[in-house]
Amino acid sequence: MSDKPFTFDIVHQEKMILSKYDNHIVRRLSAMKGQFSDAEAYERMLAEKDRVLYEVYEVERPKATGELLHGLSIVLSGKVGNEFNMTKGHFHSVIETSEVYYCLRGVGYMVMETPEGKWAVEPFKPQSVLYVPPRWAHRSINTGEEDLVLFFVYPGNAGHDYGSIEKQGFRKLIVQKDGKPFIIDNPRWLPPEER
Ligand code: F6R
Ligand code: ZN
Numbered sequence: 001m002s003d004k005p006f007t008f009d010i011v012h013q014e015k016m017i018l019s020k021y022d023n024h025i026v027r028r029l030s031a032m033k034g035q036f037s038d039a040e041a042y043e044r045m046l047a048e049k050d051r052v053l054y055e056v057y058e059v060e061r062p063k064a065t066g067e068l069l070h071g072l073s074i075v076l077s078g079k080v081g082n083e084f085n086m087t088k089g090h091f092h093s094v095i096e097t098s099e100v101y102y103c104l105r106g107v108g109y110m111v112m113e114t115p116e117g118k119w120a121v122e123p124f125k126p127q128s129v130l131y132v133p134p135r136w137a138h139r140s141i142n143t144g145e146e147d148l149v150l151f152f153v154y155p156g157n158a159g160h161d162y163g164s165i166e167k168q169g170f171r172k173l174i175v176q177k178d179g180k181p182f183i184i185d186n187p188r189w190l191p192p193e194e195r
Contacts, residue, residue: 022060038081067156075142082175089139093159101130106148112136143181
């Protein structure tokens, strides 16, 4: 991996892409078992097709303090039942690390929470910048009809902790009601003292 400065472009084609990247991660419906609240709708859709929910293009950097990992995450438009397409979501393994997101295209939300159960939901629209402070787990959700395209930057040593989110999901869900996105309580979520 080069230690020299470099530049690259965010290429606006029919799909947005980076002119230079090292890893391309594709997450499909099958990778999200137990994450969507409507399990029946999930199984029905999966039986039809294991469709792509989101993609990540990463520029590889050493996983070290002082480095900044960065790339593009693209959440495709769609729903499972009445719940909008979303990323798995995670805490950073080094929980005191933060992240910056810049929205290039599309609309949606970032759903966030702390280990103590504080929660926050912030909207994305083109040119929004979102700061995820240390200790906040984060999940991006596409509530629009086109791709939600986000550029992200976070510390090289952060790592990903998916475990606790996989168990019960986030405290809040974003669902479609009367054609609009709504924030609702996740019935599976328990406060830390009841887990
Ligand atoms: C990195 C980060 C993003 C996500 C990406 C996919 O810390 O927050 O690059 O990794 O949006 O989401 P996950 O990792 O939750 O599947
Ligand atoms: Zn992150």
